[in-house]
Amino acid sequence: MSAAPPPPPSTRAVVGALLRKELRLELRTPQVIPAMALFSISTLVVFHFSLQADTVEGALAAGVLTVTLLFSAILGVNRLFVADHEEGGFDGFLLAPVDRTAMLVAKALALGAFLVVLELIAVPAFAFMLLEPGLTGTMLGQTVATLALADVAIAVVGTLVGALAIQTRARDLIVPLIALPLLLPAIIGTAKLLAPTFAAAGAEALPGRWLAIVGLYDLVFGLLAYAVFDFLLED
Amino acid sequence: MSGTRLRALSVATVVTLITGYALAAFVAPMDADQGFIQKIFYLHVPMAIVALCGFIFAGLCAIAHLRTDDAKWDLRAYVAIHISIILGVGVLLTGAIWAKASWGHYWVWDEPTLVSFLIIFLLYATYTPLRFSIEDRDKQARYASVFAITAGAFVPLNFLAVRAATSLVHPRTLSSADNLPGAMRTAFLVCLLGMTLLYVLLWQYEIAHKTTVAQLRALKRRLAGDEGLRPRRSAAPELQVR
Numbered sequence: 328m329s330a331a332p333p334p335p336p337s338t339r340a341v342v343g344a345l346l347r348k349e350l351r352l353e354l355r356t357p358q359v360i361p362a363m364a365l366f367s368i369s370t371l372v373v374f375h376f377s378l379q380a381d382t383v384e385g386a387l388a389a390g391v392l393t394v395t396l397l398f399s400a401i402l403g404v405n406r407l408f409v410a411d412h413e414e415g416g417f418d419g420f421l422l423a424p425v426d427r428t429a430m431l432v433a434k435a436l437a438l439g440a441f442l443v444v445l446e447l448i449a450v451p452a453f454a455f456m457l458l459e460p461g462l463t464g465t466m467l468g469q470t471v472a473t474l475a476l477a478d479v480a481i482a483v484v485g486t487l488v489g490a491l492a493i494q495t496r497a498r499d500l501i502v503p504l505i506a507l508p509l510l511l512p513a514i515i516g517t518a519k520l521l522a523p524t525f526a527a528a529g530a531e532a533l534p535g536r537w538l539a540i541v542g543l544y545d546l547v548f549g550l551l552a553y554a555v556f557d558f559l560l561e562d
Numbered sequence: 563m564s565g566t567r568l569r570a571l572s573v574a575t576v577v578t579l580i581t582g583y584a585l586a587a588f589v590a591p592m593d594a595d596q597g598f599i600q601k602i603f604y605l606h607v608p609m610a611i612v613a614l615c616g617f618i619f620a621g622l623c624a625i626a627h628l629r630t631d632d633a634k635w636d637l638r639a640y641v642a643i644h645i646s647i648i649l650g651v652g653v654l655l656t657g658a659i660w661a662k663a664s665w666g667h668y669w670v671w672d673e674p675t676l677v678s679f680l681i682i683f684l685l686y687a688t689y690t691p692l693r694f695s696i697e698d699r700d701k702q703a704r705y706a707s708v709f710a711i712t713a714g715a716f717v718p719l720n721f722l723a724v725r726a727a728t729s730l731v732h733p734r735t736l737s738s739a740d741n742l743p744g745a746m747r748t749a750f751l752v753c754l755l756g757m758t759l760l761y762v763l764l765w766q767y768e769i770a771h772k773t774t775v776a777q778l779r780a781l782k783r784r785l786a787g788d789e790g791l792r793p794r795r796s797a798a799p800e801l802q803v804r
Contacts, residue, residue, distance in 0.1 A: 487712065491705055495695035505692065505709070508685035509716060512723030540723050551715050555708045558628055 338432075341425045345433030350440065352410065359406045360444050367399040367449035371456050382459035389521030392453050393514055396446065396474070397481070397507075403441050404485035405502050407434060408493040421560060431486055431556040438489075439482040446474055459527060466530040473520040476538070479545040480513035487552045490559040516541035568766055575759040582752035590749040599663040604750060606656040608757035609649050610679065614717060616646035616761060617686060621714020624707035636703040636799045639710045641768045643689050645761060650683045678721045685713050693797040703799055776801035 336344075353359060374391045375381070383391055411417045420430060450470065454462045484506060492501040516537045523531035586604035593600035620642035627635035657676060658668040670676060692709055696702040 487708075491692070491708060494698075494701055494705065495692065496697070497691070497695040501688070501692055501695060504688040505685070508681050508688075509712070511681050512716075512720050515723055544719060544723065547715065547719055548712075551712055555628070555711055558704050558708050561704065 335424045338426045338429050341423075341429040342433045342436070345420075345429060346436050349433065349437035353437075353441070359403050360441055362406075363399040363402050363441065363445045364448045366402055367395050367445060368452055370395045370398060371449075371453055375457060380457075383457050383525075384459035384527040385525055386518070386522040388458055388525035389518045391457060392450070392521060392525075393477075393518045395449060395453065396442075396477070397510065397514060399445055399449065400438075400442055400481045400485060401503050401506060403438060403445075404481075404489045404506060405499055407438055407486065407489040412493045417560065427557050427560050428553060430560065431490075431552055434489070435482040435486045435552075438485050439478050442478045442481060446478075450474070458525065460525065460529065463530060466524055469524040469530055469533050470521065472533070472538075473517055473524065473541075476520075476541045476545060477513060477517040480510060480541065480548065483545065483548050483552050484509055484513075487548075487556065487559075490556065494559075513541055513544050516544065568763075568770065571759070571763050571766065575756065575763045578752065578759055579756035582749060582754075582756040585745075585749035585752055590746045596664050599660065602656055602660045602663075604753040606653060606660055607750070608754040609656065610653045611754065612757045612761045613646045613649035613653055614679075614682070616642050616649070617682065617717050618714050620646070620710050621717075624710035624714070627703065627707045628711070633703060633799060633801055636707060637769065637772055637801060638765075639707060640693075640799050641765050641772070643686055643710065644768065645764050647683070647686055647689075649761070650679070650686070653679060654683065675721075678723075681720055682713075682717055685716065689713070690797045694795070697795060699800055706799075772798065773801060 488502055488506045488509065492498040495501050519537045520533050583604065586601055620639040623635050623639035623642060627639060661670060662668045689709060693702055693706050696705055
């Protein structure tokens with residue numbers, strides 16, 4: 328006589344468990360976030376010297392911030408699945424009777440959280456080191472709204488590309504090669520949204536069309552990642 | 563596709579292409595502003611349309627591959643992307659020549675159609691390296707299909723995003739085709755048909771080639787056993803023929 332098997336855990340519980348695992352790993356041995364943060368500061372310094380500008384504003388400022396955040400995010404994407412791949416996390420996950428999409432959601436949330444922490448460091452640093460107009464409330468609000476949309480795009484596409492690249496032999500090469508073109512619509516949108524925000528004469532309103540385009544991008548790639556992610560874990 | 567039908571398709575392609583470009587060269591009126599250089603339009607635009615449709619077709623094949631797990635759909639997607647990339651090089655080159663002649667620069671950044679095409683081309687250029695860096699054949703096929711679906715959905719979205727940064731130097735291809743005068747329009751449509759046939763023809767040839775290679779390997783394996791064939795890394799999908 329045997330007891331009935333326990334019901335499989337709900338997807339929400341699985342996502343919660345996986346997300347806690349990611350965050351605990353990063354808290355115990357901070358590896359990804361310090362690297363991303365340091366890289367973003369170094370990139371800002373590089374921008375200062377390569378543009379030979381003490382301050383930037385408008386479209387140039389938007390570009391500097393977008394590129395800095397994007398390149399730092401690529402570092403995080405590169406590391407996102409390394410532990411699971413090398414230490415057998417994938418095997419453990421695949422053996423568990425749970426929905427595989429939970430991993431996509433958990434990894435995307437974890438990457439999103441890393442990006443938020445990165446931005447909490449990089450945006451003030453950018454404002455302090457390079458930005459010409461001083462930070463105002465409107466500017467801050469618009470920056471937060473824009474970066475939230477951009478983070479969703481980077482987190483979703485980054486998770487998808489990271490999972491795609493982890494099984495290849497040249498993953499550090501594959502991630503930026505695929506992720507940069509794939510993210511370009513979101514990058515264009517972010518830059519277009521940040522340009523009026525950082526205008527020298529004070530923040531102008533966000534162009535609604537670009538909000539819609541970046542939002543649409545998030546939606547389409549969210550659904551797409553949800554549809555295809557299962558196939559990246561099958562083994 | 564069998565030999566005779568492939569031959570018929572080859573003849574049809576050659577005839578259509580010759581007719582199309584003869585119409586374009588001799589019948590269609592000379593453009594009032596741009597003169598003779600405008601004739602490159604009959605090469606550039608059909609190539610671009612066919613290449614983009616090929617990318618989307620590859621995405622559909624990849625969906626079929628993930629649903630059926632049949633290697634022949636992976637082969638179809640691979641060949642479709644392969645030929646579209648080759649056409650893509652042609653599109654970028656002819657576009658640059660035309661841009662130099664009519665706008666005075668080889669490359670114009672504020673031109674959404676050019677930029678979106680370049681982005682799509684760069685994205686698909688990573689398809690082969692991605693395949694090549696995955697050794698396990700099943701995994702290679704599955705991952706390549708995931709890439710092809712993602713990139714196929716990206717094609718229209720990217721055009722939408724880049725085009726939203728409006729600039730009106732580049733003619734809007736599909737909507738402005740209606741404004742062409744009669745002879746130009748006929749020539750353009752015949753060229754488009756010819757280019758489509760050329761794409762289908764090359765696609766059929768490459769599929770036939772890959773299938774034949776797989777059959778040949780299967781025969782060799784039967785004669786010499788597995789040690790007769792060294793496994794070889796390749797980006798191309800491998801059909802298992804018995």
